Amino acid sequence: xxxxxxxxxxxxxPEGAIVSLNCTYSNSAFQYFMWYRQYSRKxxxxxxxxxxxxxxxxxxxxxxxxxSSKYISLFIRDSQPSDSATYLxxxxxxxxxxxxxxxxxxxxxLTVWP
Amino acid sequence: xxxxxxxPKYLFRKEGQNVTLSCEQNLNHDAMYWYRQDxxxxxxxxxxxxxxNDFQKGDIAEGYSVSREKKESFPLTxxxxxxxxxxxxxxxxxxxxxxxxxYFGPGTRLLVL
Numbered sequence: 001x002x003x004x005x006x007x008x009x010x011x012x013x014p015e016g017a018i019v020s021l022n023c024t025y026s027n028s029a030f031q032y033f034m035w036y037r038q039y040s041r042k043x044x045x046x047x048x049x050x051x052x053x054x055x056x057x058x059x060x061x062x063x064x065x066x067x068s069s070k071y072i073s074l075f076i077r078d079s080q081p082s083d084s085a086t087y088l089x090x091x092x093x094x095x096x097x098x099x100x101x102x103x104x105x106x107x108x109x110l111t112v113w114p
Numbered sequence: 115x116x117x118x119x120x121x122p123k124y125l126f127r128k129e130g131q132n133v134t135l136s137c138e139q140n141l142n143h144d145a146m147y148w149y150r151q152d153x154x155x156x157x158x159x160x161x162x163x164x165x166x167n168d169f170q171k172g173d174i175a176e177g178y179s180v181s182r183e184k185k186e187s188f189p190l191t192x193x194x195x196x197x198x199x200x201x202x203x204x205x206x207x208x209x210x211x212x213x214x215x216x217y218f219g220p221g222t223r224l225l226v227l
Contacts, residue, residue, distance in 0.1 A: 008154055032214040043118075043204055043218035044157075088156065092214050100145070100164065101172075102216060104156035 003027055006089055006105025015114050019076040023089035023105045026070065029098045030091040033065050035074045038086045038107065047087075048074065079112045086110070117141070118219035120205050125224045127192065127199060135190045135222045137205030143217075144210045146188035150174060151202040151221075160203075163188055164210070192224065200226050 006023045013019055021035075032051055036044035048063040050056045050072075056063045062075040072091075076083055089105040092098055118139045127133045139146065145164050149157040159172030163182040177196025182188055188207075192199045202223050206216040 004156070006156070034215065036218075041202075041221070041223070043120075043220045046215055046217065049215055090157075101147075101159060101162065102157075102214075106154065106156040 003103045004089060004091060004105045006108055008106045008108060010109040010111060012111045012113065013079055015079060015081060015112055017079050017112070019074075019079050019083070019110060019112075021074040021076075021087050021089075021108050021110070023072050023091075024070055025072075025091060025103075027093065027098060027103075028067075028070070029093035029095055030103070031094050031098075032092045033063070033072050034090040034102070035061075035063060036088040036090060038088060040085075044088055081112050081114050084111045118205060118207055118217060120203075120219040120222050122222060123220070125222055126227050127224060128227050130194045132191055132193050133224070135192070135203055135205075135224070137188045137190065137219060138186055139188075139205075139207045139219075140186060141207055141209075141217065142185075143207035144185070145208045146182070147206040147208075147216060148172075148178075148180065148188070148190045149204045149206065151204060157204065160190065199224055 004025045035048040037047045038044040050063045053067045060077045064073040086107040088107040090102045121136045147162040148160040161180040163169035179191045205219040208216045
C-alpha cells in the first residue's frame with residue numbers, strides 16, 4: 001500500500017462548478033499537508049498548506065484535513081478554465097522517515113471547460 | 115528575482131551515455147531535492163541534500179548520482195546504469211530539512227534516443 005493514495009482522474013467539470021479533490025494516507029505521523037498545482041510541462045507550485053486537522057481558506061480554495069480519518073480534501077469554488085491542471089497532494093511529518101521529506105499522491109488531472 | 119532554475123529544458127541521451135541536469139537556486143535554502151515524475155505517477159524522490167557536502171539517497175537512487183559542493187547548486191547525473199531514464203525531472207528546495215514546504219523548478223524533460 002502506498003503511503004498516500006490519490007485518484008488520478010481525469011476529472012472534467014463545467015465552468016462554475018465546485019470541485020472536490022481528495023487524498024487518503026496511512027501513516028499517522030503525517031502532520032503537515034500541502035496541495036500543489038502543476039500545469040502541463042511545468043513544475044508544481046504550492047497552492048495550500050495546512051498543519052494538523054482543520055480547514056484553511058484562500059480565495060476560491062479551501063483545504064480540509066481530517067486526521068482521524070486520514071483524509072484530506074481540496075475544494076475549488078466557482079471553478080475557472082484556468083484551474084485546469086494536475087493537483088498533487090503532499091504531506092510530511094515530524095518524526096522518523098516522515099521528517100524532512102514530502103510524500104506525494106499521484107496527482108488528479110482536472111479540466112474545467114467553458 | 116529569487117527562484118529555482120533548471121537546465122536544459124529538454125535533454126536527449128544516447129544509450130550508454132551519462133548526462134547531467136543542472137539545478138540552481140538563489141533563495142538561500144539549505145535543503146535541495148531531486149524528483150522523477152512519470153506520466154500518471156506522483157513525484158518519486160531520487161536524492162536529497164540537507165546541507166553542503168552532504169546528501170542522502172531517496173526511494174529510487176539507483177542509476178543516479180549527485181553532488182552538493184555549493185549551497186546554490188545540486189546537479190543530478192543520470193548514469194548509463196539507469197535503464198529507463200525517460201521522465202520529467204524536478205528539482206526543489208526548502209529553507210531547511212525541517213521546513214515542510216518545498217519550492218520547485220520548471221523541470222527538465224529527458225528523452226532517450
